[in-house]
Amino acid sequence: MCIFCKIIDDEIPSKKVLENENFLAFEDINPQAKIHVLVIPKVHIQSFNEMTPNIMAEMTSFIQEVTVTLGVKSDGYRLITNIGQHGNQEVKHIHFHILAGEQLGRLV
Numbered sequence: 001m002c003i004f005c006k007i008i009d010d011e012i013p014s015k016k017v018l019e020n021e022n023f024l025a026f027e028d029i030n031p032q033a034k035i036h037v038l039v040i041p042k043v044h045i046q047s048f049n050e051m052t053p054n055i056m057a058e059m060t061s062f063i064q065e066v067t068v069t070l071g072v073k074s075d076g077y078r079l080i081t082n083i084g085q086h087g088n089q090e091v092k093h094i095h096f097h098i099l100a101g102e103q104l105g106r107l108v
């Protein structure tokens with residue numbers, strides 16, 4: 001089982017931010033900003049390449065709820081999903097990084 005599936009099952013502890021039947025948001029163990037949260041579907045999907053429009057639509061609403069919970073919606077944040085080798089994806093369970101809580105440097 002992948003490490004994020006173990007986090008979903010509470011086999012690996014995590015600092016949870018928000019959870020519903022289908023999605024979980026939890027703090028990244030190695031934060032790259034003052035606020036760094038990962039959002040994952042509870043079903044194991046490897047990457048954005050395997051996402052379906054329906055799950056993506058539900059996940060969009062959930063991520064928006066997470067930004068409200070974190071209190072970052074109006075000030076802004078960065079949403080990232082790394083895909084595959086060239087994208088430097090380390091954990092092969094799709095996740096969106098929410099980086100927030102401070103002025104972020106420009107990437108693109």
Ligand code: 5GP
Pocket residue numbers: 003012014015026027028029030031038081082088089090091092
């Ligand atoms: P990726 O490089 O795959 O886009 O991001 C994987 C992220 O998962 C990294 O930011 C890393 O710090 C985080 N991570 C890896 N293992 C764990 C863990 O066991 N717990 C938590 N909370 N985050 C993890």
Ligand code: ZN
Pocket residue numbers: 001002003004005006043044045092093
């Ligand atoms: Zn998984």
